[in-house]
Amino acid sequence: MTVRKIADGTYGLDHKIEVRRRSLFGPMAANVNSLVDRLHHALEEERKAEQTKNELITNVSHDLRTPLTSVLGYLGLIEQDRYRDEVELRHYVQIAYEKSKRLNVLINDLFEYTRMRYDSAELKLKNFNLTEMLGQMLVQFHLPLQEAGMTSKLDAKETSVMVKGDAAKLVRVFENLIANAMSYGKEGKKLLITVHTEEKAAVVEVINYGEPIPTTDMPYIFDRFYRVDKSRTQWSGGSGLGLAIAKSIVLKHGGTISVASDIEQTAFRVTLPLIK
Template sequence: MGEKVRLSGKEKSELWFEGLVTLVLLLMLNFALFVLLKQMIATNPTLQDTIWSVKNVLTFGQNKAHLWSWRNVFVGAMIVLDLMVLYWRLIRRYRQMQMRHVIAELHYIADGHLDHRVRLAVNTDLQKVINSINALVDSTVNSMEEERKIEQSKDELITNVSHDIRTPLTSIIGYLGLIEDRQYRSTDELLKYTHTAYLKAKQMKVLVEDLFEYTKVRQTTTPLNTSTFNMVAMLEQLAASFELEGEKKGMVFVVSGSPDPLMMNADTEKLGRVFNNLIANALKYGKGGQHIYLNAEKVGSEVVVKVSNDGPQIPNDALNQLFDRFYRVEESRSQETGGTGLGLAIAQSIVTLHGGYIYAESSPALTSFVLHLPLKVGTTLTRTPQVPSNQAE
């Protein structure tokens, strides 16, 4: 609720002066009209007879002419009109003062006090303008805050990319420098240097590709090449493609789905990127585990897909940060173990493009990445917070 406009002493004086001047002008006008009307009646017998007839009708033929004389009628009518004009003039001037206060508030906000809002209670029409102005300022502040976050995000992105590129680039330059200066003792040592430089260059290539993919899927205008497919069949194909790598790590894939076939509409290429990343992470970080579970289930108008492994538990304080760019659970930023740190951020962006959401949950028995996807692209799902009993709030 706004507060009423508080008039200053000067403004109150202006209001009194406005009323006094208006009253004086009205009295002068009344006197002039009275004199003019009196002269017209005195010189016009017909007008006199008319006034007398009206007086008789109003007094029901009784002799009360002194009450309904034309002078009394004129004075009464002019008093009513004068009061109406006086009220209109004072209200008009008061609203002008209200507008002056509102403009002063706007100038205060325009001077950089964006946390300030106009809290004045004024007439209905002006109140609508004030509410619109407050809404506009709120929108502007939110836009500025979003812009600030975007700039901060860009700075963080540049810093992280520079860090992750500089490390392998330093190694590449170092080993190529040794080769350039012929600081190697044998062909085997030369091949070792070139092989190391080659591996570091591949790391840089993966980072650049992931960065390009991340920036592309972050755009809400990124097109989706959708098609209808069987999600269970897709998971079985993915399990088959990773089966050899799973055997090397002693892990077995278990695929299940309900119903089967589970038909849905989505961009299979982009979802394939998501599942490839999640399965690769399960193989990389699920050391000691024996199973990777891929499960898809239709729940209402959405599909819930879980990629789980029975490897080590992810610390609770890390679960909510997994999808941050360049975040790695390990303290070391070694790309040999941590990858580029963009995989899960890319996965989240792709799922969001489809109108769904993704989150992680972990317990000593099982670590799962849970995807909620609409059966048909174009439907945006509302996330229902789910906190496992073992997960810290």
């Protein structure tokens, strides 16, 4: 009777059948309860997935529409000859160009996040020296760091830390972490990257000494479109996808990524499996 009422909707999916140990149908009732639990969990996961998809669409639409509106607006002024002189014309063109670059960053980040999130991107695996790669990256970031008023240092316990992975994808991870440090930690004036090994893992920490991440923001720091500094406009902040992309790439390599932040420093910690 109870099973029939669950089936026809009289009882909800959270309804449990009384399990009588001495009853012939006791094991069956327990199995039905277990099945109901799994079905309820599956429906809840589906609901969350649908909500996540809707939020993604809403955020993407908003973040893409704003720069596109600006591009169309300034190009419209140029098309209608609504500028005083060549100086103002060049100013409009420059603004449209900058908004277009912003739009390009958003689209590329969204594409990369979607590919990594839904496992559609194959990793091109090869053996490489993680310490060497990070050293080269700091050389490439020397000028941007200097312009941000920051110094950098690579503290490597070992000159050769060999891992197997997609070097281009992992470069993207550390580019995002360094860019994040430049955006939110430049008041601390320095960036430190440490590399060492722990058992079977390579461990990299990207550390800045700026303002700490608020405790309330810590659980959401790797969520897509999440920005710690809500006062930043979308022009001065990133796409909001950088850390989400980094997490997807690291997880796909079988590694982990986490963050710790206090008044002294903010450290993003990445672990990757060493070559067996």
